[in-house]
Structure formats: C-alpha cells, structure tokens
Amino acid sequence: MEVTYPLEISKELIYGNHPVDIIVLDSRNHNITIDGMDRIHRSLGLKMFAYHYFITLKGIVYGGRPERALNPDLYVLTRATYSRLITENVSPLDKLDNVEMRDRSSSISSNKIVICLEGNTSSREIPNEQMSSLIMLGKDIMGRNRNIRNIYSLNEYLPMYENLGPLVDFSDIRSKIKSEISPIAVDTPAGTVTYKFGSRVLRYISDDIISGNDVKMLEIYLDRLGIPVEYVNGKYDLFTLSSVKEFQRVFGLEIDGIFEKKDYQELLKQVDKLKFKETINDEYRRILKMKDWNMRGKDIEKLNNQLSKIYPTTKFSKDLYDQTTESMVKLFQYSNQLDVDGIVGPITWDKLFSYIYVEWTHTIEYDPNKEDEYSDVVKLIQDKIKKNALKFTISELSHDGYYDKTTYNNIRKIKSIMRYPINGDIDKETYDFFLNL
Numbered sequence: 001m002e003v004t005y006p007l008e009i010s011k012e013l014i015y016g017n018h019p020v021d022i023i024v025l026d027s028r029n030h031n032i033t034i035d036g037m038d039r040i041h042r043s044l045g046l047k048m049f050a051y052h053y054f055i056t057l058k059g060i061v062y063g064g065r066p067e068r069a070l071n072p073d074l075y076v077l078t079r080a081t082y083s084r085l086i087t088e089n090v091s092p093l094d095k096l097d098n099v100e101m102r103d104r105s106s107s108i109s110s111n112k113i114v115i116c117l118e119g120n121t122s123s124r125e126i127p128n129e130q131m132s133s134l135i136m137l138g139k140d141i142m143g144r145n146r147n148i149r150n151i152y153s154l155n156e157y158l159p160m161y162e163n164l165g166p167l168v169d170f171s172d173i174r175s176k177i178k179s180e181i182s183p184i185a186v187d188t189p190a191g192t193v194t195y196k197f198g199s200r201v202l203r204y205i206s207d208d209i210i211s212g213n214d215v216k217m218l219e220i221y222l223d224r225l226g227i228p229v230e231y232v233n234g235k236y237d238l239f240t241l242s243s244v245k246e247f248q249r250v251f252g253l254e255i256d257g258i259f260e261k262k263d264y265q266e267l268l269k270q271v272d273k274l275k276f277k278e279t280i281n282d283e284y285r286r287i288l289k290m291k292d293w294n295m296r297g298k299d300i301e302k303l304n305n306q307l308s309k310i311y312p313t314t315k316f317s318k319d320l321y322d323q324t325t326e327s328m329v330k331l332f333q334y335s336n337q338l339d340v341d342g343i344v345g346p347i348t349w350d351k352l353f354s355y356i357y358v359e360w361t362h363t364i365e366y367d368p369n370k371e372d373e374y375s376d377v378v379k380l381i382q383d384k385i386k387k388n389a390l391k392f393t394i395s396e397l398s399h400d401g402y403y404d405k406t407t408y409n410n411i412r413k414i415k416s417i418m419r420y421p422i423n424g425d426i427d428k429e430t431y432d433f434f435l436n437l
Contacts, residue, residue: 001140003053005063007038010047013069014100019113019145022138023074024170025154025163026117027054030124034062037116046072047100051114053137059129061137064116067145071109072100078154078161113141113148122165122334131173138177151177160390166334169196197339198268202236202244202259210236213339218259220346221271222247271345288321288344295321303344306352307332310435335436364426366408374401377426381434385410388437392417 027037033056038049049064050072056062065071115137117130126134142148151174153164164170195214202210202218216234223229227247230239241257248255251266271287288300301319307328308316316324326342333340338348360377379401386397392414398406408424415430416422 001061001136003061003063003137006034007049007062007064009066012047013065015066015068015070017068017070017113018111018147019067019141020111020147020149022113022115022141022148022151023154023157024115024117024134024151024173025051025078026119026121026165028120028122028163030057030119032118034064038064041072044077045100046077050077051116053113053115054118055115055130055133055137056118057127057130059127059133061133067113067141070100071112071114074109074112074114074154075158078158078163113145117164120165121168122162123167125167134173135176138173139179142177150174166338166340169199171195172199198261198264204236204238204241204257215240217345217347218267219243221267224346225267225270288349289342290321290323290326300325303349303352310352360428360431363428364403366403366405366424368405371402371404373403375403376401377431378403378407381411381426381431382407384434384437385414388414 034049034054037054041050042048052063052065052067052069052071054062054064115134117126117134119126119130138151142151153168153170155162155164156170195212197214197217200214202215204210211234213234215236216232219229219232219234219240222243223232225247227243227250229243231237244259244263245255245257247253247267248257248263251270253263253266273286286297286299288295288303296319298319300321303321304316304318304325307325308314310332311328314324314328316328329344329348330340330342332338332352333342333348338351344352364375364377379399382397382399382401385392385394385407386399389395389397392410394410394413396406397410398404403426411424411426411430412422418433420430420433
C-alpha cells in the first residue's frame with residue numbers, strides 16, 4: 001500500500017495506541033488538503049493533523065499521525081468542528097482544552113485508527129478512486145493489526161454528527177474491506193447501521209434477532225400488501241417470521257421464512273403495481289418513481305403540489321413524475337435522512353405529508369413586550385431546535401409557539417454556529433435554514 005507522508009511529525013505526540021477498531025469520517029469539505037487540515041488542527045491546539053490517514057478525492061493516500069500515536073479526543077474535536085466554537089465572545093480558533101489524549105481511556109478515540117476522507121458525503125458520493133484506496137488501506141491496516149475487530153463510520157459511534165453522510169452504504173464498504181460476505185447482523189456502538197433494501201438475506205435467529213431499516217421497510221410493504229403484521233418495529237422476530245411465511249404462501253414461494261433474492265423480486269413486483277388507500281382526502285396512492293414510460297395520475301399531482309410548498313422556487317409538472325420531481329424527492333429524502341433513491345414509497349410518502357410547512361410572510365423580531373403573541377413560524381423553528389438540540393449543544397428549550405427569551409437565545413446561538421448574522425431576527429434566510437434543518 002503506497003502511502004505518502006507530507007507532514008512533519010510532531011515530537012510532542014503521545015504514544016501507546018493499541019488499535020482494535022478503525023473509524024472512517026470525512027473532512028466535510030470538498031476542497032481541502034492534508035496540509036490545510038494540519039494548519040487548522042494546530043490552530044485549535046492540537047499537536048498536528050488529528051488523524052492517522054487522509055485520502056484525497058483522487059485516491060491519493062497520505063499518512064498523518066503514526067498508527068501508534070494516540071488520537072485527539074474525537075468527541076471534543078468533532079463537537080468543536082460542528083459548532084465551530086462560536087459564541088458572542090469566543091473565536092472559532094480559540095484553543096481547545098484537553099483535546100490531545102493523555103491516556104487510552106478518555107474517549108471513544110482510544111485504541112482506534114482514524115481515516116479521514118476528503119469531501120462531504122452528505123452532499124456527494126465517495127468517488128471510485130477514493131473508494132478503491134479506502135478499501136485497500138482498510139485491508140492493509142487490518143492485515144498488519146491482527147487485533148482490529150471491525151471498521152465503522154463515525155456516525156456509528158456518534159450518530160448526532162451524521163458523518164459519514166446518508167449517501168454512503170458503509171455496510172457494503174465494511175464487507176469489502178473484510179473480504180467476506182456481509183454478516184447477517186452487524187452490531188455497532190450506536191446501533192446505526194443502514195442497509196440498502198434487498199442487500200442482505202433476512203431470517204429469524206432466536207439468539208441474535210436481525211434488525212435494521214430494511215427489516216422495517218419489509219414490514220411496511222407486507223402490511224401494505226394486506227399481509228398481517230403484528231409490529232412494525234424493524235426487528236425480524238417471530239411476528240415478522242410469521243408474516244413472511246404468509247407472504248410466501250400467498251405468492252407461491254418456498255415457505256421457509258427466509259427472505260432472499262427471489263422473495264425480494266416477488267415483493268417488489270407486487271409493490272410496484274400496488275394501490276393502497278391513503279388517509280389524506282380518501283385518495284389512493286402507489287409506489288411512485290421515474291419509469292421509461294410516463295407515470296401520471298392524481299397521486300402524482302398531489303405529490304407535486306406538496307413538493308411545491310416545500311420548494312416554492314421549483315416549477316413542477318401538474319401530474320407527471322419527471323426528472324424535476326425525482327430530483328426534488330431525492331433532495332427531500334436527503335434532508336430527512338431517508339434512503340436517497342428518488343422512489344416515493346410508504347416511508348417517503350408519509351414523511352412528505354407529515355412535513356411541517358408554514359408560510360413565511362414577514363421578518364419576526366424579538367420583542368420582550370410581545371412574548372404572549374403566538375406564531376406558527378416560531379413553533380416550527382422551536383420544533384426544529386428541539387430535534388437538533390444535541391447537535392448544537394442546547395439544553396434549555398421552549399416549544400409553545402411564543403417567541404420568548406429562550407427561543408431568541410437559541411436562534412442566536414445556532415445562527416452564530418452556522419455563520420449567519422448573529423441576531424435573533426427570523427428573516428426569510430433564517431426561516432429557510434430552519435425549515436430544512
């Protein structure tokens with residue numbers, strides 16, 4: 001494995017790292033070098049570039065810290081990166097205390113090798129060259145460090161940071177690095193493994209229940225097909241096993257309770273032609289997606305109307321599922337942490353029509369004499385702040401729709417973190433940001 005070491009290794013590093021896991025994250029920036037990150041990390045008080053390896057978008061692998069050198073405290077560093085440490089009186093580059101680890105027990109960073117990918121996987125997939133280098137590097141590290149048990153993305157440790165982003169199927173990367181068939185179930189510290197629907201065989205295992213987003217999707221589809229489903233909980237338990245066997249019986253498949261390729265094919269075939277009653281206005285809906293032939297209908301008209309409310313600057317066809325509809329569906333799925341496939345299935349449909357949309361009409365300024373005036377816009381923003389409180393380290397919340405001092409302070413803090421003008425005004429730019437948060 002060819003690795004280039006462009007940085008001067010700090011003489012102040014602390015050694016004693018005995019890796020048992022690999023963590024992969026991205027730089028959140030498509031145009032940054034290892035030298036640029038090294039300068040930023042040193043300005044934050046680190047001894048040097050924070051991670052052991054850096055892979056560029058073109059697949060060039062650079063070495064950072066030696067593998068036996070301890071990482072900084074990933075939790076503190078990541079929190080600083082996301083919040084940028086901006087308050088009214090603190091510069092984003094002020095020194096961080098206790099980021100460099102002093103022992104092997106102070107954070108999740110202990111006993112890890114950390115790989116940083118150039119780019120932001122929340123908005124762009126990993127390029128092929130970079131992917132190939134990541135897989136080769138992972139194999140190389142695991143081949144030399146026989147004590148390493150597994151490899152995880154950062155959000156499988158710290159899910160509030162969503163790094164790597166939703167465009168990455170990390171379960172597939174993990175299986176390629178480990179050079180074996182992806183295991184039926186993978187346990188991660190945060191339990192956040194995401195599976196592409198149909199990518200693995202599902203079966204009942206009494207002492208190790210399989211769970212995941214794909215199991216939940218299966219349960220939803222079975223329910224929509226009229227197959228009795230006791231609980232839609234994402235767990236392949238005895239109830240789900242019973243439902244799968246009933247599905248296999250109804251559609252003439254082998255009744256073994258194992259959901260594999262032939263079962264997926266039959267399920268998707270049935271779902272594709274499915275019409276099921278919808279609770280809004282007693283209309284009907286089906287699985288919506290781009291096809292070789294034009295897909296039209298009242299349900300697509302309803303879909304486009306809802307999307308036009310969420311994305312008012314986009315012009316949609318009346319009742320046609322075209323490229324504009326597909327691209328906006330993908331944007332909505334990405335913004336709401338759904339599988340980004342452009343297909344409006346039951347989960348995307350339900351999310352779309354439970355989406356909070358409140359029309360912005362004018363700038364709202366904080367006025368301590370008007371804290372008793374209710375606003376739907378303020379209520380929407382309060383709900384968004386509550387949902388993202390952990391990400392922005394917010395502890396005090398209001399959620400009653402009244403623009404009080406707590407909401408004012410929270411808006412100021414988030415706007416400062418995201419580098420908007422530091423004020424409490426709810427102008428159109430602020431509204432749009434919170435609407436899509």
